[in-house]
Amino acid sequence: MMRHFSYSPAPARVVFGSGTRHDLAKEVESLGKHRLLLLSTAEQSAQAQEIASVLGSRVVGHFPEAAMHTPVDVTEKAMSLVNALTVDGILSVGGGSTIGLGKAIAIRTDLDQIVLPTTYAGSEMTPILGETNEGLKTTRSDQRIRPEVVIYDVDLTLDLPVAMSISSGLNAIAHAVEALYAHDGNPIISLMAVEGIRALAHGLPGVVRDQRDEESRSSALYGAWLCGMCLGSVAMGLHHKLCHTLGGTFNLPHAETHAVLLPHALAYNQSRLGDTLDGLKGAFGPDVALGLHTFSKSLGAPTTLRELGMPQSGIDQAAKLALAKPYPNPRPLEEGAIRALIGRAWAGEPPLTEE
Template sequence: MSAAVYETLPARVVFGAGSVARLAEETNHVGLRRILVLSTPTQHDLARRATAILGDRAVGVYERARMHVPLATVIDAVEVATELGADGCVAAGGGSTIGLAKALSLRAGLPYVALPTTYAGSEMTPVWGITEDSRKRTGRDRSVLPRAVIYDPELTATVPAAVAATSGLNAIAHAVEALYAPDSSPPVAAMAERGIRDLAEALPVLRTGASDGAARATALEGAWLCGACLGATTMGLHHKLCHVLGGMLDLPHAETHAVMLPHVAAFNLPAAPHAAAAVARALDAPVAVAALHKLVTELGAPTSLAELGVSRAQLRAIAEETLTAPYANPRPADLRDLTDLLEAAWSGTPA
């Protein structure tokens, strides 16, 4: 790499088993006094635990976070936060909850502290997304970064093995795109390669359902690194396709990333040999794309869009929507390219 620009993002990270106990201390450190705890319905217990730790600082719990951050949910959450006089939030959960916290930061100026429970790494990026009328709008804004992230491996102990696998593959997709992003840099490349390696090491252990604290910690470290390197770079074709699929069809976010990962890699990595070499090293394999496909398969993640309920008749519309506002990519893609790529992903043909 002959030239690069690398700008660090503001971040405060607390890492370690049992670090959730520092939640009140961390919210105090960033100046939050009236806190709305955000979660999905399935994270009810964690939301209540966070409320107990916060004590009088907690003014309420909003448990209606949803995948892809529907605009209606954002409006509802803003109204609740306003009625309660909240001056900030705690996002207790995975990507859906953290996505809602980002939207509240963007639209209502509410800062937040993140308590991640999956391995997607979204909390480390300034990327936001809001879905309206079956279209997911995304953008980058530093205001949506959390004021602090508390990574506690113990909080991931109850995450289902399938969720651990797909959220981790989502994070690996962040790192792969960061490796061939036009604004990548040596620090980003180092974080991406290490993040992929950490997740590839830990996810097969977690897939067995083993209660392995060391593997959970390694996976969280990988998620942190993969999210951070995406946060510092431009998204490409992989993320554009996943945003279109999620917005148009309301597909499960992490599972969509898992399906698309080896197929977009097969399209892009030949045009980015340095990225292909880094992925191959991280996966300790001779060929990056084959190793990614093998990892997805061995983790038991979905391998086709058909498994997620996509019909073949929808593929052309997805390709056309992807081309309306394309992201930066190492290889140009036209309608035929995208249709062929989506056909392979729909059928599950090995990349």
Template sequence: MQFVHDTLAQRVRFASGAAAEGLAAEVAALGARRVMVIAGASEEKPAERITAGLPVAHRHHEVVMHVPVEVADRARAAAVERDVDALVSVGGGSTTGLAKAVALTTGLPIIAVPTTYAGSEATAVWGMTENSVKTTGSDPKVLPRTIVYDAALTLTLPVELSVASGLNALAHCVDSLWAPRADPVNQALAIEGAWALGVGLPLVAAEPDALEGREKALYGAYLSAAAFASAGSGLHHKICHVLGGMFNLPHAQTHAVVLPYVLAFNAPGVPGAEQRLAAALDAPSASEGLARLCERLRAPRSLRDLGMPADGIADAAQAVVAAAPAGNPRPVTLDAITDLVRSAWEGTDAP
């Protein structure tokens, strides 16, 4: 056994119902005196509640999916104008992504309070969209200093969005099995994360007002993101970044739709990891376990239903092949990716 594993320096606080106390402690530890709170309109009230005791200099509510460059520029300008010294993001992946865009140019520290299972809070990856092209990169400046996890904040997340967001987290687990820097440590995190999500998400769907499923899903989402942060972006995420940027598709739902097809495509190339994933999902094969989970959760099934045009398949496939990471378990050919994207667009059963 031989590998190189990077562990990102980050503090994690996990306690249901304790976001306000956790935030206060972390802001005090930073010595921050002028905090910028980033929260979209849907998170405005909970954000105000849990940040009420903080030295808030500005509340920023313009949060847009895929972080358009012009939106990032306005948030950066607001941070500079208010002379803020720390960022607190309260929300999902788009909110965390906007905080990262501000940190990328200002170097301001981030304390992230996730309200979905997106996982962006545990990675040093940033992403912004301009002219229908989503560009991503990695920089230590954008890694939140602390994550404050409070499962109680996810209780108001509708089941449909919880399912899509949770499957997005599961995609981090799956992609980590074959990503460019996959190693035994992040694979172990990914398998445990897949188990937690496989148990937690059905509980969320069955009892959305109960904390047990929400806590397991949030725990799994963190593990999935920690694995992904180390392993890097594999084929699945390259596909979804292309589709999201090119057609402005909803982020989590796109991941949920595409995942079964990428898993079926790559699983034969990683038989050992596939068997461990199958065991985590309590199924004879990983693809069968994922199919059962998606059916149980009534997950979104097709890119067509998300608004992707049929005439975009060819252009998307070409862009995916150009962006595909080296070392994928199976050759990434134009014909193979065209078939994969077309199947995902149609919503046909994955092989």
């Protein structure tokens, strides 16, 4: 018998395809926006300005200082521009850092957001915001955080560096993996999760072979969208808690941290999941956690927290922080076992599933 569940479809509008950035003016017109603030990182400033140029005077300012982990002081600086320019909407072009800044502005102003993702982060599909202040990252969820319009243009991902594509794609897979065993999960999200992981597992090796292969890029971006839907619809567990803890505390790169930790966090829970992971065995083999680790290595993804800059002395601190606030997880949270998990991830050892 199927268990009781509830499912509330997200209200965001999604436009997907190649060349869809050319629909931007139409989407802005539909929202009735006339004074947009363009957001980007410094590295993507020129690309963002080129995309936004079709809007002409509707873009009244550009803030190209989005930063990893959404630092509060950066958001406050952007808010000064929002207020000075009397902005009526936010246009975010980029990956998780830029999208996070747009969300941080939205929760403070309730301004509508239009997002053109250039990575596979998936943040654009969620009502979740993680902000960092004085080395501590906190997360909250609110429907005002979720962007109103997301324009996925496969063309914008063709020049995404292979290394960033891989770490970003594994980050997306992490969203779907944890959705499969979420305490508030449902069969609709599980279907999205398996299909999203399948699409990314198919697309990412093709990206490694040929960075500009459109079929592989399309498959990966489609998968990232579905995985983002999973992240925005159900609760996450140990893996996401660890990533936020490590990223905020040690300033580790977000996507790469997900890539390293995912097989280890899944191995921690795997013995308690029954047939939950059966849909992933075709892609990763009977031991899904170990298969994910092997898949990551085959793509050239980082496999150690050490290479990301985490000090070995931080392992104990991270384990304690991971237990600081209770949250649902298939396997009870045990400090010793979590410390061992982080230690293996720090050293790059294969994931170890509980017997």
